Amino acid sequence: MRILLVGDQASLPAELGEFIADLGEDWQTLLSPDGHGAMSIVAGSPIDAVIVSPHLPDLDATTLLGQVRTLRPETIRIALIQAQQGTRPPPARLIGVAHRFLPLPLAPEVLLEALTSLEELRELLDSPVLRDAIGRIEKLPSPPHLYLSLTQALEDDDDTDSADVERLVAADPAIAAKVLQLSNSAFYSSGRIIADLRTAVTRLGLATLRDLVLASEVFSAPTLPASERNALQARALLASRLAARLLPASSAELGATAALLADIGLLLPGVRNERNAAADADDARPGHAAAGAWLLGLWGLPMPIIEAVGFHLQPQRSATRSFWVTGAVHVALALVNGDPIDEAYLQRAGVLSKLPQWRDYANELMGVTQAEA
Structure with a gap:
């Protein structure tokens, strides 16, 4: 594994390179004190x-990592942040x-953990089984009523704004994913990734949005019975709202989008619902996550969303x-x-004590009273 460290010795001390070298001959460290030198190496x-x-003396980290993404999209990109930034995203x-x-x-041990985890994620996203399964799908199915609901809302109220449209689009995870896909395409993105629906709706414009919704509905091929699709949609919307409440305001939109799309794999043909049963050795279908x-x-959605879904x-x-x-x-x-919650994970993250409060949030959203809970 070839790893490029970019920065001065104050932030990237020499022992980091030595630590990586000690991992074995399959690990190689390269160094660059500035962004332009790093891009020459890449x-x-x-x-x-x-x-x-x-x-960095010449480029900011965002610019450099954006250039790396363009030139070598397969490269794992890690940004270092100051510890005093605390819990702020x-x-x-x-x-x-x-x-x-x-x-x-x-x-060094934190670096190693991150590298191995991201390598695992990259392997997840480079599965031949997934490439074959997803490569044959052209359209995601979505309920046929959304276009009419959206059109009616825009026609009935001249003051309908992007927040109202966002609420309609967010009710359907398949359409929400398509809206984010198009808003992040080269034609609309101008190089800036959009991770929240409200900004995506504003970027696309209402006319383009309605055309997108209509095309997605007309050419979709439903893979689930209507009752299951409606239930999936309702759960995705509830999870989206709940995830937003579990995060600080600065990360709420990111969490809401990821939760809305978390089970989008269930809308795809030829996948296995990982909540229904454990993986069977004879079942070659990919898991829905x-x-x-x-x-x-x-x-090309942001990696925090991709990782959360996976x-x-x-x-x-x-x-x-x-x-x-x-x-x-x-x-x-x-x-x-x-479903069961991984309390060991929450304990490791230092938030297990918040679980009762989060259960109350969920019960409130789902309309469950304290007595019923």
Whole structure:
């Protein structure tokens, strides 16, 4: 594994390179003190992972990681952040281009954990089974009534704003995913990744949005009975609202979007519902969490959303030590679906004491009284 460290010795001490070298001959460390030198290295040959300190003499970390993503999209991109930033999430622009965020000063064991976890995620998103299963699907199914509901809302009220449209779109996870896909396409994105529906709706414009919804509905091929689809839609919306409440305001939209799309793999043909039964050795179908993550990865959605979708059933597979998007999605989906919660994971993340309060939030959203709970 070839790892490029970008920054000065104050943020990337020499012992980090020595630690990586001690992992064995299959691990190689390259160094660059600035962004332009790093891009020369990346352009010269493939790099498995790039680790960038927050302050460079020529480029900011967001710009450098964005250039790496364009030139070598397969490269793992890690951004370092100052420890005094505390529990505040990274800037939105940095979230869009980095796969992982690690604190400074950087401990070697934390770096190793992040690299192995991201390698696992990359392997998840590079599965031949998933490529074959998802590659044959052109359209995601979605309920036929959404276009009419959206059109009626826009025609009945001239003051309908993007927040009203967002609420309608958010009620259908398949359409929400398509809206995010299109808003992040080269034609609309202008290089800036969009992870929340309200911004996506504003970027697309209402006319384009309605056309997108109509096309998605007309050409969709439902793979689930109507009752199951409606139930899935209702649970996704509840989980989305709940996940937003479990995170600080600055991360609420990211968590809401990830929870809304967490079970989108269930809308795809040829996948296995991982909540119904354990994996069977004779069942070659991909699990729905991995299938959903693969699909969103193809669409170029932000990695925090992709990771949350792929790992929300097994949050311990995430190397993120703090409770963030993956954890919020795990808790929200488990509470809404009545599934077991990984309390060992919550204990490790230091938030297990909040679980009773989160159960109250879920019961409130689902209309369950204290006595019924």
